[in-house]
Amino acid sequence: MWWIALYLPQWPLEALGLPPPQGVPQGIEEGGHLVCLCPAAREAGIHVGMSVAAAQARMPHIQVRARQPDQEAKALRTLALAALRFSPHLCLKPDGFLIEVQGSLRLFGGPLNLWRQLLYTVDAFKVSTHFAAAPYPEAAWLLACVRGPQRRQLLAHRGRVAASFPALGVAQSRQPQPVRQVLDTLPVVGVLQAWESPEAAQQLLTGLGVATLGDWRALPRAGLQRRMGAELLVRLDRAYGAVPDPRSFWAPPPAFDERLELPERTHDADLLTQALGHLLQALEGWLAVHGQLAQVMALHFLHEARRREALPDTVHTLRLAAPDRQAAALQRLWDERLKRHPLTAPVVALRLVLQAAVVPQTSDVQQPLAAPEVPHAASSTAVPALSPGLANEDPVEIRRALAWLLDRLQSRLGAQAVQGLRCEDDHRPERASRWVNLTDEPSALSSALSSALPAAPALAPSQPLWLLPQPEPLAEHQGRPVHGGVPLVLRTRAERIEAGWFDDEPVCRDYHVAEGADQRLRWVFRQRRGDQQSWFLHGWFN
Amino acid sequence: MSSTPAFADLAGTASETARPSLAPPALTVRQRPPHRRLRAAHAPELADLPGVWRADACAAPTGAWPTGHAALDAQLPGGGWPAGGLVELLCVQPGLYEGALLAPHWAAMTQAQPAGRLAWVMLGHSPWRLHAPGVLRLGLQPEQLLCLQPATEADAAWAVEQVLHSPGVLGVWWLTRHAQPQHLRRLQWAAQARGIPVFASRPLACRQDPSPAPLRLHLQAGPEQSLRVHILKRQGPRHEQALNLPCPTPVHLLPRALPQPPVPSPVEPHVVDRPLSAPVAA
Numbered sequence: 001m002w003w004i005a006l007y008l009p010q011w012p013l014e015a016l017g018l019p020p021p022q023g024v025p026q027g028i029e030e031g032g033h034l035v036c037l038c039p040a041a042r043e044a045g046i047h048v049g050m051s052v053a054a055a056q057a058r059m060p061h062i063q064v065r066a067r068q069p070d071q072e073a074k075a076l077r078t079l080a081l082a083a084l085r086f087s088p089h090l091c092l093k094p095d096g097f098l099i100e101v102q103g104s105l106r107l108f109g110g111p112l113n114l115w116r117q118l119l120y121t122v123d124a125f126k127v128s129t130h131f132a133a134a135p136y137p138e139a140a141w142l143l144a145c146v147r148g149p150q151r152r153q154l155l156a157h158r159g160r161v162a163a164s165f166p167a168l169g170v171a172q173s174r175q176p177q178p179v180r181q182v183l184d185t186l187p188v189v190g191v192l193q194a195w196e197s198p199e200a201a202q203q204l205l206t207g208l209g210v211a212t213l214g215d216w217r218a219l220p221r222a223g224l225q226r227r228m229g230a231e232l233l234v235r236l237d238r239a240y241g242a243v244p245d246p247r248s249f250w251a252p253p254p255a256f257d258e259r260l261e262l263p264e265r266t267h268d269a270d271l272l273t274q275a276l277g278h279l280l281q282a283l284e285g286w287l288a289v290h291g292q293l294a295q296v297m298a299l300h301f302l303h304e305a306r307r308r309e310a311l312p313d314t315v316h317t318l319r320l321a322a323p324d325r326q327a328a329a330l331q332r333l334w335d336e337r338l339k340r341h342p343l344t345a346p347v348v349a350l351r352l353v354l355q356a357a358v359v360p361q362t363s364d365v366q367q368p369l370a371a372p373e374v375p376h377a378a379s380s381t382a383v384p385a386l387s388p389g390l391a392n393e394d395p396v397e398i399r400r401a402l403a404w405l406l407d408r409l410q411s412r413l414g415a416q417a418v419q420g421l422r423c424e425d426d427h428r429p430e431r432a433s434r435w436v437n438l439t440d441e442p443s444a445l446s447s448a449l450s451s452a453l454p455a456a457p458a459l460a461p462s463q464p465l466w467l468l469p470q471p472e473p474l475a476e477h478q479g480r481p482v483h484g485g486v487p488l489v490l491r492t493r494a495e496r497i498e499a500g501w502f503d504d505e506p507v508c509r510d511y512h513v514a515e516g517a518d519q520r521l522r523w524v525f526r527q528r529r530g531d532q533q534s535w536f537l538h539g540w541f542n
Numbered sequence: 543m544s545s546t547p548a549f550a551d552l553a554g555t556a557s558e559t560a561r562p563s564l565a566p567p568a569l570t571v572r573q574r575p576p577h578r579r580l581r582a583a584h585a586p587e588l589a590d591l592p593g594v595w596r597a598d599a600c601a602a603p604t605g606a607w608p609t610g611h612a613a614l615d616a617q618l619p620g621g622g623w624p625a626g627g628l629v630e631l632l633c634v635q636p637g638l639y640e641g642a643l644l645a646p647h648w649a650a651m652t653q654a655q656p657a658g659r660l661a662w663v664m665l666g667h668s669p670w671r672l673h674a675p676g677v678l679r680l681g682l683q684p685e686q687l688l689c690l691q692p693a694t695e696a697d698a699a700w701a702v703e704q705v706l707h708s709p710g711v712l713g714v715w716w717l718t719r720h721a722q723p724q725h726l727r728r729l730q731w732a733a734q735a736r737g738i739p740v741f742a743s744r745p746l747a748c749r750q751d752p753s754p755a756p757l758r759l760h761l762q763a764g765p766e767q768s769l770r771v772h773i774l775k776r777q778g779p780r781h782e783q784a785l786n787l788p789c790p791t792p793v794h795l796l797p798r799a800l801p802q803p804p805v806p807s808p809v810e811p812h813v814v815d816r817p818l819s820a821p822v823a824a
Contacts, residue, residue, distance in 0.1 A: 395657035402659060402710035409690060409701055417666065417691045421684040423674040433674030433684070462793035465641050465676035468669075491795040513793055519763040520638065521792065539673060541792050542641030542680075 002105065004118065005140035006083070007096040007130040008076075012036040014127045015072040016065065017263040025059060027052075030067040071261065078258055078278060080250065082121055084285035086114060091137070092250045096144070098137050100247075125278055134179050137247055138239040143182065146190035180240060184214030195235060201228050213239075256286045256354035265304050265346035269338075272301075272347060276334055279352040280327040292357035293323035294330065300351040301343070311345055318411060319439045322403030323358045336411040410439055427499040428507045429467060429538065462495075462513070464523045464539035471536035474524065481514060481524050481535035488514035488524065497525075513541070595619075600778030607739065610646020611787045618757070619777045623647060626734040628726060628755035629741050632774070636717050636743035637670065639761040642789035643769055644715065644741060645680040651712040651738075652686050658712035659688050661705040663698050666691040668717065679792060699725035702740065706732040714740045723752070730754040749774065760784075767791045 008014070012028040013036045025041035027034045029052045037046055041062055046055045052064050072094070080090055080097050086108065089100035101114055108114040115133070122129055132143035188210050192202045204227060210216045216236065225233055238245040260275050276299070287294055296319045303311035318337055324330060410418045415437055422434045474481040474488075481488050494510035509525040516522060523539035588594060595601035606620030615621045623629060633639045648660055660682070662672075668691075674684045688711070692698045698718060705711045706729070716729075721744060733740040742755070749760065757776055764770035764786045773781035 398655070398657040398710040401708050402657075405704060405708035405710060406688075408704055413690065413692050413697055413701060417693070417697075419689045419691065421672055421674050421677065421687050421689055423678065423684055429673065429675075433672065435689075438688075461675040461679060463675040463679060464673060464792070465680065466637060466670035467673040467676075469671055489798055491798070492793055493796070513795065515795075515798070519765065519767070521767065539676075540638050540670065542638055542676075 001100060001135055001137075002102040002111070002133065003098055003100050003135070003137045003140040004115070004131065004133045005096065005098050005137070005144040006122065007132075007141070007144040008127055009095075009130060010036060010038070010128045011072060011076070011095045012067050013038060015075040016068060017075070017261060024061065024063055026063045026065070027055060028067050029064050034064070035067060074259070075261075078260060078282045079122065079125055079127070081252060081258070081282035081285040082125070082278070083118065084252060085121070085288045086118055088249070088289045090250050091247045093141075096141075097250075098141060098247070100137070121281060124281060136179075136239060136241045137245055138235065139179055139183055139241070142186060142191055142194060142239055145194040146186050183239060184212060184217070186213045188212060188216055192232075195232070197232055201232055204228055252286055252289055256283055257351070258282055259302075259349055259351040261349045262347060265348045267343055267346055272338070272350070273331075273335065275350050276338075276352070277327065277331055279350060280330050280334070283330070283352060283354060284325050284327040286354070287325040287357065290357070291359065293325050293360050294354055295320050295323045295358050296354075296356040297330075298353045298355055299334065300353070301347045302349040302351060303345040304348050306345070313351075314341075314344060316341065317355070319415065320403075321406035321410075321439050322400060323360070333407055333411045336408065340412060340414075406438055415439055427497050428505070429463065429497070430507075432463075433467075464521075464541045466540045466542070468538055471525070471538045474535040474537055476535055481526075481537070483514075483516055483522065483524075483537055484518075486517040488516050488522065490514050490524075491521070494526075498528075509536075511538070595777060598779055600776065603777070605737070607647055608650070609643075610650065611643070613785050613787055614771060617773060617776075617781060617785065623739040624757060625739070626737040627739055627757065628730045628733055628753075629739045630748075630753055630755040630758040631741055631743045631761055632746050632749055632758065633743070633761040634746050636719070636745055637664075637668070639763070639769060640715070640741065640743055641676075641680050643761065643771070643787070644713075645682065648713050649681040652682065655712060658686075658710055660686055660713040660715070661688045661690060661702075661711050662715045662717075663690045663692070663702050663705070664717040665695070665698060665719070666693050695720050695722065695725070699729065702729055703732050706736045706738075706740065711738075713738065716740060716742045718742060719745055721748075723754075727754045730756075767795070 012030075013026060016028075025044060025046070026038045027041055027046065028036040032051055032053075034046065034048055034050050034052065034055055037048060041055075041059065044059050046059060046062065055062055055064070076092065076095075076097070080092055083097065083099055084090060087099050087101045087104045089103075091098045099118075101108075105111055105114060108117060111133075119131065130144045130147070132140050132147065134140035134143055188205050189202065191213060192205070205216060208219070210219070213236070217240070221233065234243060237243040258279055260279055262271065262275055266272065283294060283297075296317065299316045299318070301314040301316075303313065305311065316337060318333060320333070406418060418438060420436045420438050422436055424432055424434045426432055474483055476482065477487045480490070490512040492513040494512060496508075496510050498506075498508045500506040506529070508528040510528060511523060511525045514522045514524045521541035522537055523541065524535055524537050527534050527536060592604075593601070600619035603620040603624055605625035606618070606622035607625060608622040609615055609618065618624075631640050631643070652658060652660065672687075672689065677684045677687065688705075690698070690701045690705070692701050695718060698716065699721070702714055702716050705714055714733075721742065726742070729740055729742075746760070753775075755775070758774040760772040760774050762770040762772070762784075767789060769787045769789050770784050771787055772784040
């Protein structure tokens with residue numbers, strides 16, 4: 001087992017998403033006492049546990065806000081969802097989480113890579129964190145909470161340090177310290193605070209002259225258990241791996257519908273992009289746990305009520321031809337989409353809803369997870385060489401490239417501007433072709449991307465490439481249609497199209513190919529309905 | 543590079559000296575009267591430079607796609623559409639002339655790679671709409687088309703560039719009326735890097751405008767449904783005589799002298815009942 005603990009020391013403050021402090025000290029209070037302080041306030045001599053009145057007397061301009069446990073839990077859930085990408089075994093705590101990654105080590109290319117990627121993911125949320133890793137969950141949690149900012153510490157299974165990590169800021173001269181040795185040096189006071197144990201136990205141990213966990217464990221167990229009960233000792237044993245420590249894992253929500261409050265109402269595109277990035281990270285984790293790829297997403301911009309009238313949310317929907325789960329790729333598509341749409345009103349919150357997801361096919365195997373920071377960047381920037389190996393390109397690769405292309409095009413141009421053309425079984429020219437929205441209809445998409453095309457008809461129809469949206473009435477001169485002031489020469493006998501009696505749009509026309517003075521061929525017809533028999537121009541041959 | 547003038551004969555006659563023109567991308571070697579001895583050391587290097595060709599012959603690019611029209615192939619540098627580059631097609635009504643010209647090339651491309659697609663980029667408010675049976679008549683399948691209809695010219699140029707970056711697209715046809723010079727330049731680069739020609743249909747009014755495209759054609763209707771092609775610009779000598787490319791007619795056409803149908807009487811007999819006034823086409 002290999003546990004990574006992530007402890008968020010400033011969580012009550014940071015969960016509210018306050019803007020970074022610009023000299024204004026901030027604090028969070030609960031029940032009249034401060035529970036969390038920004039560094040600026042701490043430097044000024046304010047400490048946690050102080051009453052609000054005392055803090056304000058010492059520092060009149062301190063901003064104190066009430067603690068919002070609901071908001072904290074919601075924001076922590078978003079963060080935990082993002083971490084689910086690394087392992088589904090995650091235990092939530094009120095101010096952090098533990099994640100068990102033994103099974104994912106190989107997938108992510110070893111402990112060093114996994115560790116680096118986890119830091120990268122969490123750092124994107126811009127929260128202060130304490131990390132630690134250990135073979136036992138309680139040990140990892142204690143190390144994270146008590147050792148504080150030494151967050152780059154990595155302790156491996158069986159007390160051996162797997163590697164030295166100069167890249168992570170661990171000094172190479174440091175001796176490998178087995179996890180028990182490290183735990184032995186932890187101060188008892190800090191550990192008991194992390195456990196929120198009763199005051200009496202702390203007094204007892206300090207009274208006995210116990211400073212570190214090593215001292216504590218050296219005391220005779222039977223006498224200690226008589227004095228302070230078994231509960232704390234069992235917890236201590238769990239931290240040292242002496243007793244089993246079963247944990248129940250967090251079950252992520254069955255549907256993805258996350259909401260992210262913005263620190264303040266904003267027009268700022270950068271801030272919105274950043275917030276959207278957090279939601280997409282969470283989405284990626286959710287999709288990874290469920291083994292799915294996102295296909296349809298809806299992004300809601302929630303606006304502030306104006307003059308007591310609630311403004312409706314602005315909703316953008318993104319439908320992907322190439323279902324994907326990687327946050328960076330999705331973010332690129334969303335950026336293209338959002339760039340085209342100005343905000344109608346300031347935004348107070350974002351909500352991302354996953355409307356449809358698909359299980360990946362074996363043919364579209366995803367990129368190796370070991371390098372998710374550069375998700376198919378190659379496809380968007382690298383220019384493929386085509387010339388001689390045209391026929392040698394892998395059709396699967398081509399299909400994937402086309403799907404990405406469709407996504408990129410429709411995210412900027414809009415879905416209605418990226419269309420496919422299909423033949424319909426109808427003799428009426430107006431209905432012989434049908435425009436399909438490639439990303440809306442799965443069947444249209446699959447036929448758009450498949451290499452097996454329907455067989456071409458043996459006899460190609462003699463119809464023009466271009467059709468006028470509405471037939472243009474033509475004058476008549478001596479029985480011949482006139483276009484552009486010149487009578488046309490009919491070069492074919494009549495081709496009668498008579499259909500539509502079955503659906504109330506009957507068509508009864510005699511079509512001719514007509515040639516004008518400019519030697520271009522036109523498609524004209526003579527209406528044969530009713531008494532009036534008039535000529536119309538309907539299309540152009542190329 | 544076989545049709546590049548081998549410098550051996552140049553050096554052998556020792557009759558010409560080479561002077562590169564100042565325009566950097568398309569370097570032309572001009573012939574000079576035989577009054578100076580050729581410096582043999584420089585000669586092979588100059589001939590080997592890419593983009594250098596003699597003024598009286600066409601350039602020999604490394605690759606070209608056959609156009610499917612033998613008469614046109616003979617006149618184009620490399621013997622076909624350039625493998626990478628903008629091809630401008632100028633005509634009075636962009637859209638009406640190109641189909642027959644480009645269909646053989648596109649059909650060959652899509653046959654070579656059935657998974658690939660053709661992208662046709664036209665502005666959303668075009669005066670005509672594509673007709674699927676007409677696409678079939680060109681020898682293409684409607685399923686092979688990606689029809690992009692952006693709202694603005696800038697979006698269209700962006701879309702063409704995106705399409706060029708995708709290995710799944712084998713051919714690009716861009717119908718544009720007001721293409722900006724910077725867009726044309728950018729797309730010329732993109733097409734060069736990609737290795738397929740981008741066909742840009744522009745109105746004839748753009749004929750006098752400078753253009754980065756290495757190949758510009760003027761398309762007109764010729765006699766008997768042929769296509770009259772005049773090469774306005776190519777990497778080679780001036781093209782004097784316009785070509786007449788025979789194009790397949792959409793349907794067997796009756797002779798022009800066909801007596802026209804009489805003025806219809808108020809009670810029109812059914813067409814099947816009318817007497818035939820001319821021999822029926824096969």
